[in-house]
Amino acid sequence: MLNNISKQKSVLIIFAIFAISINMRPAITSIGPMLETIREQLTLSNAQVSLLTAVPVICMGVFATMAPVLNRKFGLKRTIYAMLILIGLMTALRGFVSSFIVLIGTALIIGIAIAVIGPLLSAMIKQYFPDRAAAVIGVYSLGMGVGSAASAGLTVVFFDRTGSYLLALSSWSVLTLFGLVAWFFAMKGPIEVRQLDSVVAKEHQKKIRSPWKTRKAWLFLLFFGLQSSAFFSIITWLAPIAVAAGMTLLQAGLLLSIMTTVQLFLNILLPLLMERFPARKFWLLLMLVAGTLAVALFWTGIHPLMWTGAFIMGIPLGGLFPIALLLPLDETKTAEEASSWTAMMQTGGFIIGGLLPLLIAVVYDVTANHQYTFGIILSLYVMMFILTFMIGDKKVREDH
Numbered sequence: 001m002l003n004n005i006s007k008q009k010s011v012l013i014i015f016a017i018f019a020i021s022i023n024m025r026p027a028i029t030s031i032g033p034m035l036e037t038i039r040e041q042l043t044l045s046n047a048q049v050s051l052l053t054a055v056p057v058i059c060m061g062v063f064a065t066m067a068p069v070l071n072r073k074f075g076l077k078r079t080i081y082a083m084l085i086l087i088g089l090m091t092a093l094r095g096f097v098s099s100f101i102v103l104i105g106t107a108l109i110i111g112i113a114i115a116v117i118g119p120l121l122s123a124m125i126k127q128y129f130p131d132r133a134a135a136v137i138g139v140y141s142l143g144m145g146v147g148s149a150a151s152a153g154l155t156v157v158f159f160d161r162t163g164s165y166l167l168a169l170s171s172w173s174v175l176t177l178f179g180l181v182a183w184f185f186a187m188k189g190p191i192e193v194r195q196l197d198s199v200v201a202k203e204h205q206k207k208i209r210s211p212w213k214t215r216k217a218w219l220f221l222l223f224f225g226l227q228s229s230a231f232f233s234i235i236t237w238l239a240p241i242a243v244a245a246g247m248t249l250l251q252a253g254l255l256l257s258i259m260t261t262v263q264l265f266l267n268i269l270l271p272l273l274m275e276r277f278p279a280r281k282f283w284l285l286l287m288l289v290a291g292t293l294a295v296a297l298f299w300t301g302i303h304p305l306m307w308t309g310a311f312i313m314g315i316p317l318g319g320l321f322p323i324a325l326l327l328p329l330d331e332t333k334t335a336e337e338a339s340s341w342t343a344m345m346q347t348g349g350f351i352i353g354g355l356l357p358l359l360i361a362v363v364y365d366v367t368a369n370h371q372y373t374f375g376i377i378l379s380l381y382v383m384m385f386i387l388t389f390m391i392g393d394k395k396v397r398e399d400h
Contacts, residue, residue, distance in 0.1 A: 032053065137271055220331075
């Protein structure tokens with residue numbers, strides 16, 4: 001931890017990171033349980049309704065490079081405030097108009113806001129907690145896990161109580177207030193992420209490794225994209241798959257809840273274990289074996305095995321994301337370099353992560369068979385196995 005912030009201030013910053021990260025998934029993950037309901041009420045194809053999760057994820061990739069630009073122009077405090085408010089307003093707007101255009105428009109803006117927040121929080125962690133990055137990344141991923149778990153499990157409950165998918169989706173806007181209040185208290189005083197201005201940045205670029213010219217950074221991008229694809233494919237499609245297998249909508253929601261609850265424990269536990277036992281390849285392989293087994297159990301369509309699969313699938317859902325976030329932090333030495341590598345990784349990674357669930361929807365529209373869905377998801381885990389051996393364990397530094 002840096003010496004220029006007190007212990008009390010560091011606790012406030014960590015709590016704010018948690019409060020902000022809770023807001024970074026519900027607008028996306030709340031769609032999955034309501035996928036069939038939205039499709040039927042708005043008379044959409046599977047590909048069209050899948051855009052509601054694909055668009056924000058793709059935006060999270062396309063617009064990640066806006067983070068350093070907005071940070072230089074408006075500063076960290078104002079940028080995060082603005083992005084949080086956008087997430088809250090767009091999520092709340094979903095409760096007032098039953099329209100596919102409104103849902104797509106809000107998904108677009110929410111995706112842009114999340115895209116800006118992500119790299120800034122990673123750079124902030126690298127700058128203020130360089131020696132405890134794994135633990136703070138754990139808090140960051142835990143917040144996203146809490147948001148995912150709550151929205152995946154409770155959206156169906158809200159729908160069951162209100163009879164309105166609009167109210168069920170818009171209810172998650174209240175989380176923005178939590179994030180704004182926490183950010184307000186954390187940002188009292190001179191807290192900023194160091195960001196070079198555009199002129200100095202060009203000269204400084206010679207002193208840091210460009211991720212776009214570094215093989216390891218490209219491997220990170222591919223791995224981040226594949227784990228994002230697996231996460232959003234499962235979160236989006238598990239409920240419809242469960243309903244197709246004969247479960248009720250509430251049972252499908254509970255299936256998601258079990259999976260995302262296990263995910264929460266891994267969000268907390270894995271970064272702490274990695275600090276103590278930093279064998280990156282071992283943890284990645286363990287996560288991937290669990291994910292492959294879970295896909296096989298879902299594939300059977302047998303309800304007891306699907307419940308078991310949901311429990312096991314929580315392991316890779318909770319573990320792969322924090323490991324992926326740590327990859328560029330492990331390989332870089334400064335906040336600027338970490339921000340650059342993270343932005344590049346998330347730019348390409350989230351584009352890949354948004355396209356795969358959309359591909360599943362297109363294939364399902366054509367085939368009406370979820371066997372292809374399982375085949376696509378399983379192929380993601382096979383590719384991640386290969387990449388794990390190419391990435392290897394953490395090294396002190398690689399010079400290129």
